[in-house]
Structure formats: C-alpha cells, structure tokens
Amino acid sequence: MNLSELLIKDNEALAFEDVFLDEKQRIILDQLVKECTYFSELTDLGLPVNNKVFLHGSSGCGKTTTAKALAKRLNKTIIILDLSTIVSAKLGETSQHIKLVFEKASRERAVLFLDEFDQIGKSRAVDDKDVGEMRRIVNTLIQLIDYFSPNSVLICASNHADIIDQALMRRFQLRLNYELPSQEQLDNYYDRLISNFPSHFALFKRKYNVSYAEAKDYALTSIKKQVINQLEARDKI
Numbered sequence: 396m397n398l399s400e401l402l403i404k405d406n407e408a409l410a411f412e413d414v415f416l417d418e419k420q421r422i423i424l425d426q427l428v429k430e431c432t433y434f435s436e437l438t439d440l441g442l443p444v445n446n447k448v449f450l451h452g453s454s455g456c457g458k459t460t461t462a463k464a465l466a467k468r469l470n471k472t473i474i475i476l477d478l479s480t481i482v483s484a485k486l487g488e489t490s491q492h493i494k495l496v497f498e499k500a501s502r503e504r505a506v507l508f509l510d511e512f513d514q515i516g517k518s519r520a521v522d523d524k525d526v527g528e529m530r531r532i533v534n535t536l537i538q539l540i541d542y543f544s545p546n547s548v549l550i551c552a553s554n555h556a557d558i559i560d561q562a563l564m565r566r567f568q569l570r571l572n573y574e575l576p577s578q579e580q581l582d583n584y585y586d587r588l589i590s591n592f593p594s595h596f597a598l599f600k601r602k603y604n605v606s607y608a609e610a611k612d613y614a615l616t617s618i619k620k621q622v623i624n625q626l627e628a629r630d631k632i
Contacts, residue, residue: 402475402476402477402496411465411468413587414461415576415607416457420461420571420573423569424465424571427446427569428469430444431444431446434545434546443545444545446545446548447543447549447566447567447568448548448567448569448570449512449550449551449570449571450552450553450571450573451553451554451556451570452554452572452573452574454554454606454608455609456575456576456606456608457573458510460607461550461571462508462510465548466508469506469548471504471548472503472505474500474503474505474506474507475510476496476508478509478510478515479514481514489515489528489532490531493536497539500543500547501544501547503547504544504546507547507550508552510551510552511552511553512551513554513555513556513558515532515536516536516559517558517560518558518560518561537563540566575604575605576610581601581605581607581610584607585614588614588615589618595621596618596622599621601614
C-alpha cells in the first residue's frame with residue numbers, strides 16, 4: 396500500500412469566517428492563527444507555539460469544517476488520513492503507515508487532520524482485542540506527536556473523547572468541544588444557507604435540535620423539492 400492510498404483527497408475550500416463557531420471556539424482558534432502567523436518571532440523569544448488541537452463532541456457540528464477552514468486560513472495544505480484504510484491494514488503495518496503520514500505532514504509544513512481519532516487512539520486500558528497492536532499504535536502516536544514539526548498543525552477529532560488514551564489527550568494544547576447548535580445559531584445558519592436562493596424558496600418549516608450537517612441537508616432538500624414542484628408544474632402547461 397503506497398502513501399497516496401492512505402490519504403483522502405479533498406479540494407474543498409472553506410473560508411474561516413464562514414464556519415459557525417461559538418465565541419469561545421473562535422477566540423481559541425484566532426489565537427492559534429496569530430501564533431502561527433508570528434511563529435518566528437515567538438520562537439525566537441523561547442515561546443512555544445500551540446499546534447496540536449483536539450476537536451470533540453457531537454457529529455455534524457463542524458469539526459471537519461473547522462479543520463479545512465483553518466488550513467485555508469493558515470495557507471497550508473491539509474492532509475486527511477483515511478483511518479478506515481489504516482485500521483484495516485495488515486497486523487503490524489498500522490504504526491508504520493501512520494509514521495509515513497506524520498512525516499509527510501511535517502515535511503510539507505501542512506495541517507494533518509485525523510478524524511475519528513478514537514479508531515487509533517483508543518485507551519490501552521479498555522481495549523482487550525488485539526491489545527498488543529493497540530498499545531504499539533498508541534505508543535507510536537505518542538512519539539510522533541511529541542516530535543511533530545512545530546511548523547505544522549495537528550488536528551484530531553472524535554465523537555468519543557472519553558475512550559481516547561489519556562497519555563494522548565495530554566499532548567493536545569487546545570481542546571474544543573462541539574455541541575448541537577442552539578435555535579438562534581441554527582436560524583443564523585438557515586439564513587445564510589437560503590440567502591443564495593430566491594426568497595420564496597425559504598418558505599419551509601425549520602428543523603431544530605439537529606446538527607449543522609443535518610440542518611444543511613434538510614434545508615437544501617426542502618429547496619430542491621420546491622424547485623422540482625415548480626418545474627413539474629411548468630412542464631404540465
């Protein structure tokens with residue numbers, strides 16, 4: 396298996412300003428961007444630059460979007476590791492594959508994004524299946540994170556932070572929690588989504604207590620239904 400097979404190709408460009416974050420999240424990430432911007436000046440003074448971020452919480456609430464937008468804001472390439480490929484590799488090869496990806500990210504001064512981090516970062520104390528291999532993977536990750544290039548950024552995400560090995564969790568300087576958006580946040584999100592369409596398509600009942608991803612799918616499906624209804628009515632004339 397070559398290195399390209401381990402990575403997910405993604406050319407989606409997302410503006411950092413368009414990501415829906417709460418005030419605390421935005422303050423933390425703004426500080427990260429500023430530290431990376433003034434990397435040389437800070438390191439010359441002996442000040443460490445935070446470059447390891449852990450995103451956790453509800454699915455569909457913006458973790459992947461945040462990683463992509465942050466990479467664009469930093470003007471860095473984003474490298475996304477396909478963890479489904481990694482964990483299905485032959486016994487003993489997983490650690491070596493992870494090492495290759497970390498080396499690539501460090502060499503290219505890129506943003507390395509590991510989604511569903513619990514697949515490879517699960518606590519060594521609770522996993523009783525292939526425990527030897529799991530311990531090797533976690534030990535490898537600890538070393539790779541410790542020696543990760545300060546010019547690169549590591550972003551890991553999980554919906555199950557509670558099962559991540561605590562030794563790994565201690566390596567992340569920044570941790571952001573993602574929860575289901577409030578009604579006000581969803582209204583702002585719906586307003587932005589429908590702003591690109593004629594106003595009469597905005598007449599659908601809004602759904603709440605859902606993630607941003609679910610809200611987007613629901614809103615766009617509602618608009619598509621209305622468009623199709625209009626087209627069908629036109630074709631009957």
